[in-house]
Amino acid sequence: VIRWPADQRLVQSLDYFPAFVDEPYLFGRIAALHSLSDLFAMNAAPHSALATVCMPRHHPRLQSRDLHRLMAGALKELNAARCTLVGGHTIEGPQMAAGFTVNGAAPPADLWHKSGARPGDVLILTKSLGTGIQLAGLMHDLSRGPWLDATLDSMLRSNGLARDAMAPLAPNACTDITGFGLLGHLHGMALGSGVGAEVRLSQVPLLPGTWELAQRGIAPGGTHRNLKSLIPHVRWNPSLPEEAKVILSDAQTSGGLLIAVAPER
Secondary structure, X not given: OOOXXXXXXXXXXXXXXXXXXXXXXXXXXXXXXXHHHHHHHOOOXXXXXXXXXXXXXXXXXXXXXXXXXXXXXXXXXXXXXXOEEEEEEEEEEOOXXXXXXXXXXXXXXXXXXXXXXXXXXXXXXXXXXXHHHHHHHHHOOOOOHHHHHHHHHHHOOOHHHHHHHHHHHOOXXXXXXXXXXXXXXXXXXXXXXOOOOOOOHHHOOEOOOHHHHHHOOOOOHHHHHHHHHHOOOOOOOOOOOHHXXXXXXXXXXXXXXXXXXXXXX
């Protein structure tokens, strides 16, 4: 039972996905940060969370060990965000998966929204792209140590830092870059705001090794579905290579914030 201040708005979000790394502690941290990102994208202060966890069928002692490690990682990030874990539910299944229903609070006037971008706004992306391609590279045994280190470092960086940095700039619109990729989420922002948007590939930061993996045709299925769905909505520069289109559509896990802000700010 949550007592909510009368002058605040309740912001709720839910994320859930299968594990893509073998270490439960790391996966727990990333799953919690990924879930919290929606609150940060709306400038809401995290308040409380419920966990939903699927554990692989295994010996009870091994299940208990892995669940403890997963939740220890999640609690590290939830506690850092001052977000109280108030309960949850666990089931057995074919593979480890986890997600969190998160609650946040904000005065109505302080909330950021996906719509509201204005003509002339500049777009700020707070993390490099490429987590989907990098994790696909890991599955195909094509990843390299420094590439994976950079990818994990990026996914383990809280968007609360970006939210705090951007708050004084009074953004006109904000969203987090997750499963629909940069262009998919940008399309949603542009559509909701009644504007268009221009992206220059040379100004888009990429995780190390992302270009090399994309050139080898490495990308998750969700990335290819994103690219296909964008066909009616994007005018590509004719000289743009195919791997660039894939990267700009790459499905992200614990991606950065995309913020539209007036250039004078």
